[in-house]
Amino acid sequence: MRTNRRSWLAIAALLALSGVSSCKKGKSDEIVIGHYASMSGNTAHYGQDTDKAIRMAVDEVNAGGGVLGKQVKVVTLDTRGDSAEAANAVTRLIDVEKSVALLGEVASSLSLSGGRVAQRRKVPMVTPSSTNPKVTEVGDHIFRVCFLDPFQGKVMAKFARENLKLERVAILKDVKNDYSIGLAEAFKGSFSALGGKIVMEQSYGQGDTDFSAQVTAIKNSDAQAIFVPGYYAEVGAIARTAQRLDVKLPLLGGDGWDAPDLFKIGGDALNGSYYSNHFAPDAATPKAKKFVADFKAKHGAEPTGLGALGYDAAAVLLDAIKRAGKTDGDALRDALAATKDFEGVTGSITIDSARNPEKSAVVLEIKDGRAKYAATVNP
Amino acid sequence: MTRWLVRVAVSTAVVAGIYGIGAGVEATMIEYVQRIVLIAGINVILAVGLGLINGTTGQFSIGHAGFMAIGAYTAAFTGVQLAPALSGLAGAGALSEAVTFNLALLAGAVMAGVAGLLVGIPSLRLKGDYLAIVTLGFGEIIRLLFNNTQALGAATGYFGNDPSGLPPYTSFFWVYLWVVVIVLVIRNITFSQTGRSLTAIREDEIAAEAMATPTTRLKVTAFSISAATAGIAGGLFAHMQSGIRPEDFKFEKSIDMIVMIIIGGLGSITGAIIGGIFLAVTLELMRDLQEWRLILYALLLVVIMIVRPQGLLGTRELSLAMFARKKAPSKP
Amino acid sequence: MSQFIQQVINGLSLGSIYALIALGYTMVYGVLKLINFAHSEVFMVGAYSGFYAATFLGIDALDQSGQSFPLYLALVVLIVAMLVSATLGMTIERLAYRPLRNAPRLTPLITAIGMSLLLQNLGMLIFTPNPRRYPPILREVRFDFGGVIVTNIKLTIFAVAMALMVGLWFLVNRTWTGRAMRAVSMNLDAARLMGIDPDRTIGKTFAIGSALAAAGGILFGLDQITINPTMGTLTGLKAFVAAVLGGIGNIPGAALGGLLIGLSEQLVAGYISPDYRDAITFLILIVILILRPEGILGVVRQEKV
Structure with a gap:
C-alpha cells in the first residue's frame, strides 16, 4: 500500500510538471x-x-x-x-x-x-x-x-602587416569553436599572402582555463605577436597567463573579444593589444x-x-x-x-x-584598460 | 504455414497502420508538434535500447551518447555517399531515398554495434560504478575524436555537401517503423532464455556464473545490441536535424537517456517507452521557464531517485491485462 | 630545456589542485563506495564562496589602488570558503545520500549525478554563467630562473596543497576521528558494533573532503585566472581520474595521482597537442581501470561472495 501511494505521488508530480506550460495566441493587431x-x-x-x-x-x-x-x-x-x-x-x-x-x-x-x-x-x-x-x-x-569571418581575418592580417609592420605571428585558436577556426584560417591565408609568416599554431578548447602549456610553447618561438581569435573569457585569461610567463607580445583578435568583461578579466595584461570589431563607441x-x-x-x-x-x-x-x-x-x-x-x-x-x-570594420587598440578606435578597414 | 501467413498479414497491417497514422499526423498537426512527436520516437528507441543493458542486465552505461554519435555520423556520411549512386541506379524518387536512408541507418547501427563490442569486451569485466565511469570515459573520447576529425567537419559538425544540410529523410513513418522493430527485438530478447540469463546477471552475477551462464559473452552481446540501437537513433536524429555537431552528443545526452529509463522504471520496456515520450514532451513544455528548466529537471531526477528509485513501473511491464485485473501481474 | 622545466612546474601546480579535489572523491569512496559526482560542484561553490568573501572584504578597492590584499584576510577568505563548502557537502550527504544508504549501489550514483546537475544549474542562476576574474588575493611576484618563470602563486599553491595533505594524513592516521573513518571504510556494521556512529563519521568525511575541495577551488581561481559555474565538471572528472590512478580510497594515492595527471596534461598539451589533452586523461582512466583497477598504490581486495 505504501509503495502504491508513493507511486501515485510520483505520477502526480510528473503530471504537475508536464502541466507547466503556457498557451499563447498571436493577436491580429x-x-x-x-x-x-x-x-x-x-x-x-x-x-x-x-x-x-x-x-x-x-x-x-x-x-x-x-x-x-x-x-x-x-x-x-x-x-x-x-x-x-x-x-x-x-x-x-x-x-x-x-x-x-x-x-x-x-x-x-x-x-x-x-x-x-x-x-x-x-x-x-x-x-x-x-x-x-x-x-x-x-x-x-x-x-x-x-x-564575414574571411573579411575580418583579412582586416586583422592587413592591419598587422601594414600598420604594425609585423613579420612573424603565432596563432592560438579555439578548436571547439567554428568561428575561431574560420577566423584563424582567414588570417593565416591573408597574412601569408601579404608576405608575413605564421611561425606557430597552437590551440585550446572553449571552456578551458589553463593555457600555460600553449603560451610557454609560443614563448619559445620567435613570434612578434599572437593572433587569438577566441571569445573574451579565454582571451582575458590568455593575456594574464602570458603576463605571468613574462611573454611581452601583443595579442590580436576579432569581434569575439568584444565584452566589458574582457577588461575585467584581462586587465592591464591586455594593454597594447588590437582587435577588429563592428563599431567603436568612441568614434561613432x-x-x-x-x-x-x-x-x-x-x-x-x-x-x-x-x-x-x-x-x-x-x-x-x-x-x-x-x-x-x-x-x-x-x-x-x-x-x-x-x-x-x-x-x-x-x-x-x-x-x-x-x-x-x-x-567596413574598425580596429580597436587597448590602452589603459579601454578599447580605443585605431583604424577603419574597408572591404 | 498458416502461422507464417498470419505473421505476414499482421506485419503488413502494422506497416500500413504506421503509414496511415503518419499521413494523418502530417496532414493535421503543425510542424512544431510533429517535431516533438519525432523526438519522442527517437527517445523511445534510445530508452528501450539502453534499458536492455542498464535495466535488464544491470550493467550501468553512462556514455551511450558516444554510440549515438557514431551512429549519427556514420549514417549521415553513408547517406551522403550513397544517395547519388542509388538515385543513379533506381532513379531519383521516394524508393531510392528510402533505400538510401535505411542502408545509412543500418550502417550506423553496425558501426555503433561494433564500437559497443570494442568498448564492451574490456570494460564489462568491471562492475557497477567502475563500469559506469569507464563508459563515461569512452563516451567523451568518442566525442573528442569527432571534435578533432577534419573530414567530418570537426567542431563545426557534419552537414553533408549541400549548404541546406543533410536531406530531411526522417519522417513519422520511418521513426515509428524503427520504434516498432526495435521494441519487438528488445522484447523478444528480454523474454527469451537469453533475457532470463541477463536478468540473472543483474540479480547476482556470481550465482549466474555458478549456474554456467556465460556472463561475459552475454553482457558484451547485450551491450553491443544496446549500442546499435543508439546508433539507429543517432541516424534518425541526424536526418531530422539536417546536421550534427560533436556538441550534440555531450555527457548531458547520456544523462537524458538515463533519466528516460529511470522515470519509467529500470528493467521495464513499457517504462522506457513512457520515459522517452515523457522527456520529449516535458522538456519542450518547460521551455518557457528558461534557466529554471534545467534546475527542475535535475531536481526531478534527484527526487525520483530518493522517493522511488525503481521508477514508475519498477521492473514491471504495463499491459492491458494489468488494468483488466486491477492487479499487477508478476513478472513472467 | 627551459620550456620543459616550465611545463613541469605548471603541471605540478595544476596537479596539486587536482590532488586536493581528488582527496574528497577518495575519502567518500572509501567510506560509502560512492562516486560523489556532486563533489565537482562543491569545488565550484568553494571557488565562488572565496570570490564573494574576497569581494565583501573589499578587494576590488585595494586592487584598483594597487595595494595588495593583507595575508590574514586571504586566510579568512580561505576559511570562509572551506566552511561554506563543508556545510554544503554535509547537506548534500544528509539530503540526497543518507536516505539511500541501503539502496543498490547505482541508485546513489545516479542521485549524485542529479545533484551535480542541480547545483551546476543553480550556480548558473545565482552566479550567472559569465566567467569571472578571480580576485587577486595574492599579489603576484615573478622569479626568473634563466627563462623559467616561477611565481609566488605557483609556490603557494604547491605549499598550501602539501600542507593540507599532510594535515589530512595526520587527521586520518593519528586521531580518533580518523580511526573512526578508517573503521567505517573497512566495515560499516562492524564499526557500529564498536560504538562508532557511522552517520556522524560519514558526515565528517564529507565535511573534510568538501573543505579541501574549497581550498582547491580558491587555488584553482588564483592559478587559472577565471572561474565559471561549469568549471567543476571537467576539473572534477580529472580529479576523479587522479583518485582512481593513485588507488581509490587511498590518501597518498590521491596526492600522487593528482600530480601525475597534472604533469601528463601539461606535457601532452605542450608536446603533443592540447586537442588531445582531455582525451588522453580519459584514456588513462580506462587503461588503469581495465588493467589495474586498484590503482598504483591501492591494495587488491578479494570480492566476497
Whole structure:
C-alpha cells in the first residue's frame, strides 16, 4: 500500500510538471517577430545582450506607432546553446507564435540549425552576428547584418602587416569553436599572402582555463605577436597567463573579444593589444552615440558590438516590413534583399546578392584598460 | 504455414497502420508538434535500447551518447555517399531515398554495434560504478575524436555537401517503423532464455556464473545490441536535424537517456517507452521557464531517485491485462 | 630545456589542485563506495564562496589602488570558503545520500549525478554563467630562473596543497576521528558494533573532503585566472581520474595521482597537442581501470561472495 501511494505521488508530480506550460495566441493587431537565442547555459550573456538591444529597437518603433499600423511584439525563445533546441525553438516560433520573421543566433552553428528550418518554411531570418559564410548560403531567406569571418581575418592580417609592420605571428585558436577556426584560417591565408609568416599554431578548447602549456610553447618561438581569435573569457585569461610567463607580445583578435568583461578579466595584461570589431563607441556616428547613450540609460552598462548588431538586425527587419507593406514571407524577403544604404548603428548596411552586408570594420587598440578606435578597414 | 501467413498479414497491417497514422499526423498537426512527436520516437528507441543493458542486465552505461554519435555520423556520411549512386541506379524518387536512408541507418547501427563490442569486451569485466565511469570515459573520447576529425567537419559538425544540410529523410513513418522493430527485438530478447540469463546477471552475477551462464559473452552481446540501437537513433536524429555537431552528443545526452529509463522504471520496456515520450514532451513544455528548466529537471531526477528509485513501473511491464485485473501481474 | 622545466612546474601546480579535489572523491569512496559526482560542484561553490568573501572584504578597492590584499584576510577568505563548502557537502550527504544508504549501489550514483546537475544549474542562476576574474588575493611576484618563470602563486599553491595533505594524513592516521573513518571504510556494521556512529563519521568525511575541495577551488581561481559555474565538471572528472590512478580510497594515492595527471596534461598539451589533452586523461582512466583497477598504490581486495 505504501509503495502504491508513493507511486501515485510520483505520477502526480510528473503530471504537475508536464502541466507547466503556457498557451499563447498571436493577436491580429500585432506583428510577431521571433528571436531565438541562448538565454541560459554558458553562452547566455550573448543572447541576453542581443535580446536587450532588439527589444530597444522594437520599443522605439512601437513608441512611434508601430509598423503598418500595428504594434510589434518580440517573442524570445531559449536555445540553451544547443543545435537541436535551436531547431525546436525556430519551429515553435513559426508554428505556435506565428512569427512573420526571425532574428537569431549569435553562434553560427546554431544559426545554421535554425536557418535551415526557416529556409524550408520560407520565413525570412536575419542573424545579427553569425559571421560564418555558410550561414547565408543555407538559402534565399537567410540574411545577416554583420561582416564575414574571411573579411575580418583579412582586416586583422592587413592591419598587422601594414600598420604594425609585423613579420612573424603565432596563432592560438579555439578548436571547439567554428568561428575561431574560420577566423584563424582567414588570417593565416591573408597574412601569408601579404608576405608575413605564421611561425606557430597552437590551440585550446572553449571552456578551458589553463593555457600555460600553449603560451610557454609560443614563448619559445620567435613570434612578434599572437593572433587569438577566441571569445573574451579565454582571451582575458590568455593575456594574464602570458603576463605571468613574462611573454611581452601583443595579442590580436576579432569581434569575439568584444565584452566589458574582457577588461575585467584581462586587465592591464591586455594593454597594447588590437582587435577588429563592428563599431567603436568612441568614434561613432550620431546615431550610434544615441544608441550607446540610450542603452546605458536603460541597462546601466555600455552595449557590446553584439548588442549593436542586434539593434541593427531588428531595425533592418522593421524597415523591410515597412517597405514591403505586408508581412508575407516572400515579399519580406524581397524587401530585405533590397536593403540599401540603411544607416545602422554599426555603419551603413547594403545587402548584396549573397544576402550579406557590405560593411567596413574598425580596429580597436587597448590602452589603459579601454578599447580605443585605431583604424577603419574597408572591404 | 498458416502461422507464417498470419505473421505476414499482421506485419503488413502494422506497416500500413504506421503509414496511415503518419499521413494523418502530417496532414493535421503543425510542424512544431510533429517535431516533438519525432523526438519522442527517437527517445523511445534510445530508452528501450539502453534499458536492455542498464535495466535488464544491470550493467550501468553512462556514455551511450558516444554510440549515438557514431551512429549519427556514420549514417549521415553513408547517406551522403550513397544517395547519388542509388538515385543513379533506381532513379531519383521516394524508393531510392528510402533505400538510401535505411542502408545509412543500418550502417550506423553496425558501426555503433561494433564500437559497443570494442568498448564492451574490456570494460564489462568491471562492475557497477567502475563500469559506469569507464563508459563515461569512452563516451567523451568518442566525442573528442569527432571534435578533432577534419573530414567530418570537426567542431563545426557534419552537414553533408549541400549548404541546406543533410536531406530531411526522417519522417513519422520511418521513426515509428524503427520504434516498432526495435521494441519487438528488445522484447523478444528480454523474454527469451537469453533475457532470463541477463536478468540473472543483474540479480547476482556470481550465482549466474555458478549456474554456467556465460556472463561475459552475454553482457558484451547485450551491450553491443544496446549500442546499435543508439546508433539507429543517432541516424534518425541526424536526418531530422539536417546536421550534427560533436556538441550534440555531450555527457548531458547520456544523462537524458538515463533519466528516460529511470522515470519509467529500470528493467521495464513499457517504462522506457513512457520515459522517452515523457522527456520529449516535458522538456519542450518547460521551455518557457528558461534557466529554471534545467534546475527542475535535475531536481526531478534527484527526487525520483530518493522517493522511488525503481521508477514508475519498477521492473514491471504495463499491459492491458494489468488494468483488466486491477492487479499487477508478476513478472513472467 | 627551459620550456620543459616550465611545463613541469605548471603541471605540478595544476596537479596539486587536482590532488586536493581528488582527496574528497577518495575519502567518500572509501567510506560509502560512492562516486560523489556532486563533489565537482562543491569545488565550484568553494571557488565562488572565496570570490564573494574576497569581494565583501573589499578587494576590488585595494586592487584598483594597487595595494595588495593583507595575508590574514586571504586566510579568512580561505576559511570562509572551506566552511561554506563543508556545510554544503554535509547537506548534500544528509539530503540526497543518507536516505539511500541501503539502496543498490547505482541508485546513489545516479542521485549524485542529479545533484551535480542541480547545483551546476543553480550556480548558473545565482552566479550567472559569465566567467569571472578571480580576485587577486595574492599579489603576484615573478622569479626568473634563466627563462623559467616561477611565481609566488605557483609556490603557494604547491605549499598550501602539501600542507593540507599532510594535515589530512595526520587527521586520518593519528586521531580518533580518523580511526573512526578508517573503521567505517573497512566495515560499516562492524564499526557500529564498536560504538562508532557511522552517520556522524560519514558526515565528517564529507565535511573534510568538501573543505579541501574549497581550498582547491580558491587555488584553482588564483592559478587559472577565471572561474565559471561549469568549471567543476571537467576539473572534477580529472580529479576523479587522479583518485582512481593513485588507488581509490587511498590518501597518498590521491596526492600522487593528482600530480601525475597534472604533469601528463601539461606535457601532452605542450608536446603533443592540447586537442588531445582531455582525451588522453580519459584514456588513462580506462587503461588503469581495465588493467589495474586498484590503482598504483591501492591494495587488491578479494570480492566476497
